[in-house]
Amino acid sequence: MNRSLLLAGGAILATLSVPASADTLREAFVAAYQTNPTLSGAQAGQRALDETVPIAKADGLPNAGSQFTYQENFLRNSNSFTAPLRQGVAAGDINVPIYSGGAVKNAVRAAKVRVSAGQYDLRGTEASLFSNVVAVYMDVIRDEAIVRLNRANVGVLSVNLEATSDRFEIGDLTRTDVAQSESRLEVAKGQLETARANLITSKENYIALVGKAPGELEPPPPLPNLPDSPDKAVEFALQYNPDLLAAKERSDAAEFDIKAARAATKPRITAFAQGNYVNFFDTLGGNVPGASFVQEQSSAEVGVRATVPIYQGGRPAAQIRQAQARSGQSYEQEIAVERNIIAQTRAAYSSWRASERVIQSSERAVAASALSLEGVRAENSVGNRTILDILNAEQELLNAQVNLVTARRNSYVAGFALLAAMGRAEARDLGLEGGPLYDPEVNYKRVKNIFYDFHSDPNPEPKATRTVDTPAQTADIPPLPGPVEPE
Numbered sequence: 001m002n003r004s005l006l007l008a009g010g011a012i013l014a015t016l017s018v019p020a021s022a023d024t025l026r027e028a029f030v031a032a033y034q035t036n037p038t039l040s041g042a043q044a045g046q047r048a049l050d051e052t053v054p055i056a057k058a059d060g061l062p063n064a065g066s067q068f069t070y071q072e073n074f075l076r077n078s079n080s081f082t083a084p085l086r087q088g089v090a091a092g093d094i095n096v097p098i099y100s101g102g103a104v105k106n107a108v109r110a111a112k113v114r115v116s117a118g119q120y121d122l123r124g125t126e127a128s129l130f131s132n133v134v135a136v137y138m139d140v141i142r143d144e145a146i147v148r149l150n151r152a153n154v155g156v157l158s159v160n161l162e163a164t165s166d167r168f169e170i171g172d173l174t175r176t177d178v179a180q181s182e183s184r185l186e187v188a189k190g191q192l193e194t195a196r197a198n199l200i201t202s203k204e205n206y207i208a209l210v211g212k213a214p215g216e217l218e219p220p221p222p223l224p225n226l227p228d229s230p231d232k233a234v235e236f237a238l239q240y241n242p243d244l245l246a247a248k249e250r251s252d253a254a255e256f257d258i259k260a261a262r263a264a265t266k267p268r269i270t271a272f273a274q275g276n277y278v279n280f281f282d283t284l285g286g287n288v289p290g291a292s293f294v295q296e297q298s299s300a301e302v303g304v305r306a307t308v309p310i311y312q313g314g315r316p317a318a319q320i321r322q323a324q325a326r327s328g329q330s331y332e333q334e335i336a337v338e339r340n341i342i343a344q345t346r347a348a349y350s351s352w353r354a355s356e357r358v359i360q361s362s363e364r365a366v367a368a369s370a371l372s373l374e375g376v377r378a379e380n381s382v383g384n385r386t387i388l389d390i391l392n393a394e395q396e397l398l399n400a401q402v403n404l405v406t407a408r409r410n411s412y413v414a415g416f417a418l419l420a421a422m423g424r425a426e427a428r429d430l431g432l433e434g435g436p437l438y439d440p441e442v443n444y445k446r447v448k449n450i451f452y453d454f455h456s457d458p459n460p461e462p463k464a465t466r467t468v469d470t471p472a473q474t475a476d477i478p479p480l481p482g483p484v485e486p487e
Contacts, residue, residue, distance in 0.1 A: 023215040025137055028206075030432050032133050033126075035211040037464035042125040043438055044460065049118040050444045052111040054451070059097070060104035061451060066092040082293065085283035093274035098304070101266030102259055110256035117249035119440045123242035126427050127420040129209070134416040136206040140214050142409040143199035144477050146402055150192040153398050157185040160394075164387055177387040184391045196475030203473035211465045213473060223415045225424075230349045233422055237345040240423030244341050247334040254327035261323040264316035268307045275300040341421060348418040355411030362404035369397035 033039065069089040076083045097104070161181040167173040206214045227233040238244065278297045285293035309316070373393040379385040419425040427437050 024218050025134070025220040026430075026432070028133050028137050028210050028214075029130060029430055031210045031212060032129055033427055033432060034435070035463075035465040036129055036209060037462075039125055039129050040463040042122055043440070046115075046118045046122050046440050047443050047447075049115055050440075050447050053108065053115060053444075053448045056104065056107040056111040058451075059107065060100065062094060062096040064092070064094045066090070082285040084280040084285075086281050087283075088279045088281065090277045091275065093272065096271040097268075098271055099267070099269040101263030101268060103263035106256045106260035106263070110253040110260065113249050113253040113256065115444055117246040117253065119444075120242040120246035120249065122440055123423075123426050124246065127242065127423070127425045130425050130427075130430065131413075131417055131420045133209050134220075135413050136202060136209055137214075137217060137220065138409040138412050139202035140199070140206055141217050141219070142405050143195065143202045144217075145405040147192070147195045147199050147475055147477060148479070149398060149401050149405075150188065150195045153394065154185065154188045154192050156394060157181070157188050157391075160387075160390065161185050173387065180388050180391060184395070199475045199477075200473050207467050207470050207473070211467060213470055216478075220412060223412070223419065226352065226415055226418060227349070227422070230346045233345045233349050233418060234342055236422040236424070237341050238338070241341050241421060242423055242426070244334075244337050247330075247337040251327070251330045251334050254323070254330040258320065258323040258327055261316070261319045264312070264319060265309060267309070270305045270307070271303070272305055273300075273302040345418065345421040348414050348421055351414035352411060352418055355407050355414055358407040359404065359411055362400060362407050365400040366397070366404055369393070369400045373397050 067089070068091075070086070071089070072086050073083060076085075161178070164173055164178050164181040168175065168178050203214055227236070276297075276299045280293075280295045282295050284295055373390070373396075376385050376389050376393040380387070380390055416425060419429075
């Protein structure tokens with residue numbers, strides 16, 4: 001069932017057919033996925049988290065070291081007849097942990113679980129990024145529509161003012177009618193400037209997320225398989241939401257931390273081997289006439305060392321209690337995340353359903369307002385309606401049209417947010433093209449068993465693109481095809 005939902009989620013964009021010159025939501029997703037610094041930074045952070053596993057494993061592996069010393073004794077005690085003038089020392093040792101009370105084993109387990117939690121976090125970052133891309137994509141479409149509506153309204157009111165002035169000149173209308181038309185036109189011009197400013201803001205936000213300026217944006221494709229009830233939405237969210245899955249993994253890791261802390265009170269057993277070589281360079285015993293001393297000395301030892309803690313000032317108990325408290329904190333955080341996800345899912349479902357109803361109401365309102373405006377104009381031509389009635393009818397039509405495009409934006413954004421809360425709005429769900437998807441498991445498998453001290457990767461280069469060279473956006477948009485749009 002989950003697999004079929006993921007495949008259906010990939011159909012969000014797969015069936016879209018648009019002109020080659022237009023920007024699509026799929027293309028915005030791909031550009032953001034490949035160049036957004038938030039996502040690429042999260043991927044780098046996950047790679048850093050992968051390294052906690054080999055770091056934890058290192059405490060259970062043999063370690064070897066060597067020391068080399070050359071020493072000149074330029075000032076010696078007067079009674080030290082045999083003290084050497086100089087000496088060189090070479091020493092080496094190997095220690096092999098045999099038993100650590102479970103500290104290493106549980107630390108490795110905790111690190112592995114936290115890597116898994118980090119991978120869920122990375123999925124959550126993808127879903128958050130795509131949700132934000134949907135929001136700014138729809139913001140640009142909405143604000144372009146609002147600019148066009150307000151621009152057309154300014155054109156209509158300009159024509160109204162000219163007609164009102166002409167009728168005033170022949171004595172058919174009063175100066176009050178002309179003033180009302182002038183007032184509405186100036187208000188409309190102010191609304192147009194506000195709409196243009198909002199459009200520029202939306203375009204700049206689009207650039208910040210996607211990495212390039214928006215072109216002519218195509219309407220997004222329908223969202224598939226949205227749930228028919230909030231309970232079903234919550235059911236999926238509790239199973240597949242990556243933030244909740246990450247919180248559960250962290251709770252499991254905290255339990256391993258408790259076990260690792262308890263190891264501080266248990267014995268530790270270590271096997272060791274060490275050797276030592278000293279060369280006095282024929283200076284040992286130089287002040288004793290006729291004496292012969294060995295000028296080179298060597299020693300070597302192997303053995304097993306057991307360390308049994310007896311009293312450590314209360315440190316182990318404090319560390320255990322600390323780990324237990326943090327485990328309790330992780331449990332509470334898991335419940336808090338679950339609460340937030342339930343609330344987020346239900347709210348997104350409610351917003352989506354409400355926006356759908358607002359769309360239906362707004363469509364009827366637009367049709368009714370257009371019919372009302374036509375009737376008021378006709379009645380004004382025979383003297384039954386005033387110029388103010390026409391102006392009010394035109395404003396009502398504009399308001400209804402703005403409400404409609406806003407409701408369509410809100411519905412799509414809320415629907416996608418609902419998919420994200422249900423764990424169905426990540427890169428693997430969207431069927432993105434343009435290269436292979438980032439798989440965090442590849443790097444984890446590469447590094448988890450690397451035990452060589454001198455293995456490192458090349459220094460990283462920025463993956464995200466900068467937008468400093470992107471020109472400042474304007475609110476200049478082409479008119480819609482078809483009849484000439486009033487300016």
